[in-house]
Amino acid sequence: MSKLKSSDMELDFDRPNIEDYLSTDSIQEPSGKLRLRDLLDISPTLTEAGGAIVDASILSLSGDSFTRCFKSNPPEPWNWNVYLFPLWCLGVVVRYGILFPVRVLILTLGWMIFLSCYIPVHLLLKGHDKLRKKLERGLVELLCSFFVASWTGVVKYHGPRPSARPKQVFVANHTSMIDFIILEQMTAFAVIMQKHPGWVGLVQSTILESVGCIWFNRSEAKDREVVARKLREHVEGPDNNPLLIFPEGTCVNNHYTVMFKKGVFELGSTICPIAIKYNKIFVDAFWNSKKQSFTTHLLQLMTSWAVVCDVWYLEPQNMKPGETPIEFAERVREIISARAGIKKVPWDGYLKYSRPSPIHRERKQQAFAESVLRRLEDK
Amino acid sequence: MGNTSSMLTQYDIEEVQEHCNNTFSQQEIVSLYQRFCQLDRNSGGFISADEFLSVPEFAVNPLSQRLFRMIDGLNFKEFVAFLSAFSSRATLQHKVEYIFKVYDSDGNGKVAFSDLLDVLRDLTGQFISEQQRELVLTQVLEEAGYKKDSILVLSDFMKILGNTGLKMEVEVPVD
Numbered sequence: 001m002s003k004l005k006s007s008d009m010e011l012d013f014d015r016p017n018i019e020d021y022l023s024t025d026s027i028q029e030p031s032g033k034l035r036l037r038d039l040l041d042i043s044p045t046l047t048e049a050g051g052a053i054v055d056a057s058i059l060s061l062s063g064d065s066f067t068r069c070f071k072s073n074p075p076e077p078w079n080w081n082v083y084l085f086p087l088w089c090l091g092v093v094v095r096y097g098i099l100f101p102v103r104v105l106i107l108t109l110g111w112m113i114f115l116s117c118y119i120p121v122h123l124l125l126k127g128h129d130k131l132r133k134k135l136e137r138g139l140v141e142l143l144c145s146f147f148v149a150s151w152t153g154v155v156k157y158h159g160p161r162p163s164a165r166p167k168q169v170f171v172a173n174h175t176s177m178i179d180f181i182i183l184e185q186m187t188a189f190a191v192i193m194q195k196h197p198g199w200v201g202l203v204q205s206t207i208l209e210s211v212g213c214i215w216f217n218r219s220e221a222k223d224r225e226v227v228a229r230k231l232r233e234h235v236e237g238p239d240n241n242p243l244l245i246f247p248e249g250t251c252v253n254n255h256y257t258v259m260f261k262k263g264v265f266e267l268g269s270t271i272c273p274i275a276i277k278y279n280k281i282f283v284d285a286f287w288n289s290k291k292q293s294f295t296t297h298l299l300q301l302m303t304s305w306a307v308v309c310d311v312w313y314l315e316p317q318n319m320k321p322g323e324t325p326i327e328f329a330e331r332v333r334e335i336i337s338a339r340a341g342i343k344k345v346p347w348d349g350y351l352k353y354s355r356p357s358p359i360h361r362e363r364k365q366q367a368f369a370e371s372v373l374r375r376l377e378d379k
Numbered sequence: 380m381g382n383t384s385s386m387l388t389q390y391d392i393e394e395v396q397e398h399c400n401n402t403f404s405q406q407e408i409v410s411l412y413q414r415f416c417q418l419d420r421n422s423g424g425f426i427s428a429d430e431f432l433s434v435p436e437f438a439v440n441p442l443s444q445r446l447f448r449m450i451d452g453l454n455f456k457e458f459v460a461f462l463s464a465f466s467s468r469a470t471l472q473h474k475v476e477y478i479f480k481v482y483d484s485d486g487n488g489k490v491a492f493s494d495l496l497d498v499l500r501d502l503t504g505q506f507i508s509e510q511q512r513e514l515v516l517t518q519v520l521e522e523a524g525y526k527k528d529s530i531l532v533l534s535d536f537m538k539i540l541g542n543t544g545l546k547m548e549v550e551v552p553v554d
Contacts, residue, residue, distance in 0.1 A: 036523035037539045039499060039516065042478060043547035045442050050465040050549040052436035053450075055414050071417075360439040365504030368441075372503065376515060 034375040045364075069256040069345055072288050075280065095303050103150040103302050110146025114139055122210065130239075136210045137188035137241065143207075144185035147178075151298075152306040155182055159313030162187045162272060166238045168316070169264055172274035173336050174246035175254040176287035177294060178301070179276055182311065184211075189244035190234060192216065192227070200294055212241050228263065235269050244274075247329065253286040254278050256345050257337045260329040265319070272316045273332050275339040279308040312339050387412050399459045402466040402473075407551040408459060415455050425452050441501050445481055465549040472537070474547050479536045490531040492516065 079088035118139050125132035148155065162170060170189060172179060177200075180191060190212035195201060204213065214234065216227045234240050247260035254277065265271065278285040283304035287297045301307055314335055319328045337344045392405050403411065418426045418434070428447050432438045440446075450461055463469055464477035482490045482498055499512050507515070517527045523539065525531070 034515070034519060036519040036525075037543050039495070039519055040478070040482075040536065040539055041543060041545065042442065042481065042498065042502070043474070043545055045440060045502065046446075046478070046481065047465065047547050047549060049437055049440045049442060049446055050462060050547075052434050052440065053414075053418075053431070054411065054462060054465070054549050054551055055417075055434075361441055362504055362506075364439065365441055365502060366506045369503035369506035372515060373507065373511075376518075 069252050072286050100303050107150040114143040140188050140211050144181045147181045148185050151301040154306050154308045157311045164242050167269040169269050170244045170272045171247050173257050174248045174251050176285050188241050190241040191244050251287050256343050257333055260333050262325045262329050265325040265329045270316045270318050273314040273336045275312040275336045277310050277340040282306050395456050395459050398456050399463040402463040402468045406553045410551050410553050425454050467548050475536050475540050479533050
């Protein structure tokens, strides 16, 4: 395995840190004097290309390819015969005709209660910050419970509930924005999120602001430093809500975890891992943001029978002496993946949004070049 | 997505199988079709260069540019034929021919020093100087009994690579 480089001081959210993981010496190291056939034999590189095209498992990439992490596997249709089909139709009628309106009602009720309490609290208790924050926290938790009820969420929480202490950051694997709602229902976390357009953005700037949220914009380069600073400030403030971060940086389909961004692991705080696993029995909770808007996603959840998931709060971890932030991140990812029963892949989530940089290709070239030159010396 | 084997009839599968000289089993061809449809996002019936580049593992491959030439605009039958060299059932001859084609960019059956240099440049990038590359190539060519201005043909490639235990295999994932 290639050695892991030590991180630079700057928190770097947008740079794909894939080069630290991709092992360039995965292909068997040839040895001995360099011959014509060694230069002519491009089969290892071609095999990698072929494997990529075919989406095959190659030893060097430890299994599954990038695109698999974002594939929503449609469930096997079960309504394919004479008596199952009418049953399914009945189910559709119940779900869309009865459950959905009831859920919409519940959600509307929830919003009304929330707003009628939140707005007065927010405006009138301006002076009494401690009390105001406490009430606002409770109200946000309440609203999230209403959301969860509106999809008939069957959430089983395992492990000790998070307690608010300074210098503590919670990390979880990410499948959909509802992860946040499910976790928020139990504890009012502060989050760091991508700023979304539309009504979601509105909610983000008003309500979530009160629990303490940090915004970033993936496409803005300068944003990184600002966000890094805000993160550090937040973690160190004793009155702030515990911070929740999804280090994958994007939604993954809950069968895999992609690489964690090292940013939060460099802060020197205790990391409390949370593992979330959805049961696809009634609905697939994976939000494929390229295929669906959040509203469509929510509607899909609200017209299915239930959203079933398990949440495990795992033992807090600290960086071990001599461990680099990247090793720490990988260790935490291993803990989360093992608990949730999902596979790890060595791919960077941001490759969903942009092409891999030339650096990755250059690494392969460098490895080959060095091998050639070295073998030239061998007589 | 949602393209299942119901889109391919038995006739289609057999036709493709024949076209690739039975190097893939029928199940593998079905899997390849699913993969083809997954890559062919705009359902144009062929995969464009851009769609290939969306596979990160392919985009970082040093030989991706050379392979583009060979794969751009392939329909499914041609796609399978292109990949047939990677099957475990493909003969050594077939694999060596494939490697030869990658080198022989103008398809005239001849590989010159410049072609060898081009591929070596793709594989080593900026990490060896152009001069050094030429030196290395000339040296190994001469050791193998060729000259710098020798033109290599397929039989030369067979001779050089024929008994090296060439391994170029990819397993098509079959659900």
